[in-house]
Amino acid sequence: xxxxxxxxxxxxxxxxxxxxxxxxxxxxxxxxxxxxxxxxxxxxxxxxxxxxxxxxxxxxxxxxxxxxxxxxxxxxxxxxxxxxxxxxxxxxxxxxxxxxxxxxxxxxxxxxxxxxxxxxxxxxxxxxxxxxxxxxxxxxxxxxxxxxxxxxxxxxxxxxxxxxxxxxxxxxxxxxxxxxxxxxxxxxxxxxxxxxxxxxxxxxxxxxxxxxxxxxxxxxxxxxxxxxxxxxxxxxxxxxxxxxxxxxxxxxxxxxxxxxxxxxxxxxxxxxxxxxxxxxxxxxxxxxxxxxxxxxxxxxxxxxxxxxxxxxxxxx
Amino acid sequence: xxxxxxxxxxxxxxxxxxxxxxxxxxxxxxxxxxxxxxxxxxxxxxxxxxxxxxxxxxxxxxxxxxxxxxxxxxxxxxxxxxxxxxxxxxxxxxxxxxxxxxxxxxxxxxxxxxxxxxxxxxxxxxxxxxxxxxxxxxxxxxxxxxxxxxxxxxxxxxxxxxxxxxxxxxxxxxxxxxxxxxxxxxxxxxxxxxxxxxxxxxxxxxxxxxxxxxxxxxxxxxxxxxxxxxxxxxxxxxxxxxxxxxxxxxxxxxxxxxxxxxxxxxxxxxxxxxxxxxxxxxxxxxxxxxxxxxxx
Numbered sequence: 248x249x250x251x252x253x254x255x256x257x258x259x260x261x262x263x264x265x266x267x268x269x270x271x272x273x274x275x276x277x278x279x280x281x282x283x284x285x286x287x288x289x290x291x292x293x294x295x296x297x298x299x300x301x302x303x304x305x306x307x308x309x310x311x312x313x314x315x316x317x318x319x320x321x322x323x324x325x326x327x328x329x330x331x332x333x334x335x336x337x338x339x340x341x342x343x344x345x346x347x348x349x350x351x352x353x354x355x356x357x358x359x360x361x362x363x364x365x366x367x368x369x370x371x372x373x374x375x376x377x378x379x380x381x382x383x384x385x386x387x388x389x390x391x392x393x394x395x396x397x398x399x400x401x402x403x404x405x406x407x408x409x410x411x412x413x414x415x416x417x418x419x420x421x422x423x424x425x426x427x428x429x430x431x432x433x434x435x436x437x438x439x440x441x442x443x444x445x446x447x448x449x450x451x452x453x454x455x456x457x458x459x460x461x462x463x464x465x466x467x468x469x470x471x472x473x474x475x476x477x478x479x480x481x482x483x484x485x486x487x488x489x490x491x492x493x494x495x496x497x498x499x500x501x502x503x504x505x506x507x508x509x510x511x512x513x514x515x516x517x518x519x520x521x522x523x524x525x526x527x528x529x530x531x532x533x534x535x536x537x538x539x540x541x542x543x544x545x546x547x548x549x550x551x552x553x554x555x556x557x558x559x560x561x562x563x
Numbered sequence: 564x565x566x567x568x569x570x571x572x573x574x575x576x577x578x579x580x581x582x583x584x585x586x587x588x589x590x591x592x593x594x595x596x597x598x599x600x601x602x603x604x605x606x607x608x609x610x611x612x613x614x615x616x617x618x619x620x621x622x623x624x625x626x627x628x629x630x631x632x633x634x635x636x637x638x639x640x641x642x643x644x645x646x647x648x649x650x651x652x653x654x655x656x657x658x659x660x661x662x663x664x665x666x667x668x669x670x671x672x673x674x675x676x677x678x679x680x681x682x683x684x685x686x687x688x689x690x691x692x693x694x695x696x697x698x699x700x701x702x703x704x705x706x707x708x709x710x711x712x713x714x715x716x717x718x719x720x721x722x723x724x725x726x727x728x729x730x731x732x733x734x735x736x737x738x739x740x741x742x743x744x745x746x747x748x749x750x751x752x753x754x755x756x757x758x759x760x761x762x763x764x765x766x767x768x769x770x771x772x773x774x775x776x777x778x779x780x781x782x783x784x785x786x787x788x789x790x791x792x793x794x795x796x797x798x799x800x801x802x803x804x805x806x807x808x809x810x811x812x813x814x815x816x817x818x819x820x821x822x823x824x825x826x827x828x829x830x831x832x833x834x835x836x837x838x839x840x841x842x843x844x845x846x847x848x849x850x851x852x853x854x855x856x857x858x859x
Contacts, residue, residue, distance in 0.1 A: 258697070265698035276714040385846075389839035391790045393797060394813060394831035397820070405821050412820075503705055504794050508817070518706060519798060522713040534710045538701045545701075 255549055259542055266538045267320060270531050271313050277527070281305065284525055285329055325535065326528040328521075335532035338517060346513030348418055348425075349506070350498035352433035357440025358491065362484075364441070365448025369456060369483075370475055380445065387442030393504035396435045400508070403431060413510040432509040436502050440494050447490050451483035458482075485556050489548045496544030499537075586775075589851040596847020602840035606833075610656040619647035621654040621807050630823040640825040643815060644805075648826065651807035652833050658808040659837065662723050662792035662801070663785040669727035670788075671781055674734025679765040681735070682742025692739065696732040704729050708791050712800040719808075722801035726791045730784055737780055741773040775852040782845035786838045793834050809834050 274281075282299040289295045299305075304312050319326070325335035368380040404412035410431055416424040455461065456479050464474045499514075506515030514533055521529035580588075590596055609616065619637075625645035633640045639648035681692035699707065711725035742765065745751050754768045755761075795801040796810025804811060809830040816826035 258694075261694050262697045262701055265695055266701055269698060269702070270710075273710055273714045276711070278716055385839065385842060389786070389835055389842050391793055391831065391834050391838070393794065394827075394834060397813060397817065397827045397831065401820055401824050401827060405824065497703060503709065504797060507798070518709060522709060522798065522800070525713075527714070530710050530713055534702055534706055537703050537706050538698075541701050541703065 251553060252550070255546060259546060262542060263539065266535065267317055270534050271316055273531060274527065281527065325532040328526055328529050330524045330526045335528050338529060339532055339536050342513050342517050345415060345511060346499060349429055349433055349436070349502060349511060349513060350495060352429055353436035353440060353498050354495050356433055356437025357444055357494065360437065361441035361444030362448050362487065365445040366452055366475070366480060368445070369449045369452030372453065384442040384445045387438045392435050392439055392502070393508055395438070396432065396505050396508040399431045399435060415511045429511065432502065432505045432511055435505050436498060440498065443494060444487065444491060448483065448487050451486050452479055455479040455483040485552065488555060489552045492544055492548035492551060496541045499540050586851045590847050593847040593850060595843050599840040599843025599847065602836060603844060606656050606660060606837045606840070609653050610660045613653045613657060617650035617653045619650045621646060621650040622805050630819060633825055639829045640823070642826055643819060648829055651812060652809070652829050655807040655809045655812065655830065655833065658719060658796070658802045659789050659792055659834070662719065662726065663789040666723045666726035666788040666792070667730060667781050667784045669723070670730040670784065671734050671777065673727065674731040675738040675777065678735040678738025679742045679769060682739040683746060683761045683765050683769070689739070692735060696735045699732040705791060705794060708795060709798065709800065712795050717800045717803060719802045722792055722795040725795070726788050730788060733780065733784065737776060738773065741776060742769050745769040745772060779845055779849045779852060782841055782848055786841035786845065789834065789838055789841070
């Protein structure tokens, strides 16, 4: 187990280093001079431009820029926002709880819908219920999240007036209002997760149901309900748990457009606002943060896979 | 990702039918996939012939018919500038399909050779390529595309480049995995033993054998790329106004949801239909090209 963990950590470090190189490289794609953007009104003043360039190390060779940038990154310094006079790390930490709440709610909806539907559709394979569930999942995968969000606002806020169309209230300020403002975006994101989880649960259940141990259990007279719940499902869930962890990572990494549509002030809104304001350090910071979250959650997925899979547990 | 068995010969001997014909026959028996293909063709025709079939000029504004609900003259209604929504949806198919197909074509052109090279040459090339692909896949697809498009500057071409680059690691992984599998087969060994350099083995011996999974992956990737283009255009990073694109139409529609809800319905429906169609075709192709038989 510890050997596996060490090997896995050994992969994480180079991956993150390359991520940092890619994110740094984004700067080089930028057309024009960042100093001109930053100088704003004073762009005609060469003195000001020179100061800004020196401050951003733009007058140094690229490799030195990267080295210093990485060094600060390793000390938790993600740079400084160009528009809001705050450190990027502070902005990211401020948005994290919002996105985390939304991700947790979406994930709960996704699991509650996706896993049981996947099991039912495998058990009722090739019957009308299976077709119906598959059709809904295919629709779920094919519907752009932001359009589903717009349609939900149209129905529940504009037509019926049941839910607020946008805004966000923190959970600790007013739990009910907080749920009311996040239930629609959570449902939009949750259905996407549910579609993916349903397809994988179905495939895993079909594999499990065709195994010898399931046939043995049936042959010795175990009730079908117990065969499905205990023998097949518990084995089928092993790959689903891994996938679920990765899906959770994707949710945390940003429900970019969904947050934008429902004006939820999380990661997604942060990166979109930064793009609009040409606040490049914030864009880079969010890309780095989401990649870091994703890499850590994949690591967690692998560890969970080890822990819940008895075969691997015994071997390690 | 498991590789298909590389013994199509067996199926050929049993049925006396070439693999391509067999795949085509199986695809055509798949009703939903054929339906998907028909919808895709319909959208392709709409995109190609938009100038002739669109009832109005997609850019012609008219202050006398602002935000009119659907009618015989304007089946999808008119938008906030009095432009005909049906015509804009038809023209918007151009940006969407072009972005989807060009971006995925570009991603495959970047990703497949790199993946084949990594899988066939092994050692440090493979290690380096795999780490870079891992790093790119660690960044969420849409966030990477948004960041790239933001730094490149807002334009449809830049959005396509951003999407192509963001999808390419998927093709790198696919091609690498298949090349690794193919490397251990007897016919690849034979090709190498005859003195073919790795690029020749990759191009003439491995690539034809991975064409089927590549086709499936590309079809599904187009669906993803079309959603990505719509997302970038929604954020103002893709097709620039006044040129029509489904994403930017939806963005504009948000401001008039209480007075003109049809503006939010039709462009989204177009995205949904074309993405659904590509997904159906992709699923159908996967079942039809799966050499293991009828399962699916």
